[in-house]
Amino acid sequence: MxxxxxxxxxxxxxxxxxxxxxxxxxxxxxxxxxxxxxxxxxxxxxxxxxxxxxxxxxxxxxNVVDALEGNINTLQEGFVETLHTRLSAAGVSLDDKITLRLGNDDALQLVGNHPDRTRIEEVLSANPDLKEAFQEIAGQSELVRDIRNIRKVVGTRGGVAQYEQMAQENSGSADAYQLSMRGSFSHFYFSPEG
Incomplete structure (x- = not known):
């Protein structure tokens, strides 16, 4: 090919x-x-x-999707490793769940409560490279998701009409790309904003 x-x-x-x-x-x-x-x-x-x-x-x-997914996995692993190192150096407990997402102002922010909230926010604001890396991961992940959605639409009978209806229903809402981690476990995913 x-x-x-x-x-x-x-x-x-x-x-x-x-x-x-x-x-x-x-x-x-x-x-x-x-x-x-x-x-x-x-x-x-x-x-x-x-x-x-x-x-x-x-x-x-x-395959474009396979190559992008490989790149995303590499970026995610590097991001989590760097984040763990910087949070640990700041004395943040990694035993409690930490969820991060890009806010409306494109700043990387903590979602929910965490006992070390202040230290986490200090690490995030002092390291703009974390935000840039997270934006890159989110952008490439969204691209892969969009390509897969296009494939579903093309393969579905009445796909274009179904896609237009789905787009109208979801026009007011967006999914936020998030990272949740606890200890050595981490998971990147799209979640409805709210």
């Missing part, structure tokens, strides 16, 4: 397309296989670092 990537400087858009000549058509040869259409995505105004990752995928070949 070949993945082609083209960057258009005029409108800051990256187009990535997967092509496999012998798999472009349905088994009966009558038309384009809908599952193959999901391998073509367009990304507008994406972060330069993410663009570099996608260009690398284009050069090496491979």
């Amino acid at each position: 070949t993945i082609d990537g083209v960057y258009n400087n005029l409108n800051s858009m990256m187009s990535i397309q997967s092509r496999d000549a012998d798999k472009e058509r349905t088994p009966d040869g009558t038309g384009v296989d809908l599952a193959r259409l999901t391998d073509s995505i367009s990304l507008s105004s994406i972060d330069p670092k993410l663009r570099a990752v996608l260009e690398d995928i284009s050069v090496r070949g491979g």
Whole structure:
């Protein structure tokens, strides 16, 4: 399978397309296989670092979602390790659950109560690199989630109408990307804001 990537400087858009000549058509040869259409995505105004990752995928070949997930896992592991180190150095107990998310002002914030709340907030405000790393993880995770949702819509009968209805129902709400951790366990996930 070949993945082609083209960057258009005029409108800051990256187009990535997967092509496999012998798999472009349905088994009966009558038309384009809908599952193959999901391998073509367009990304507008994406972060330069993410663009570099996608260009690398284009050069090496491979599945965009798999490559992004591998990158996300690496970023998450590094983030959790760095966060553990910095919180431990500040004397924060890691035995109690800590949940973090980006706030409305794009600041990394503690959700809920924690006995060491003040120290956690000091660590978060003193280390803007944690916020930047968390934003990168959240952005790439949201991209993977969106690609998967597009695949579901394309593969579902009446998918476009269903997608539009779902978009209208969810237009007033957004999911926040969060990290919950306790001790050596951590979990990144999307959660309804509230």
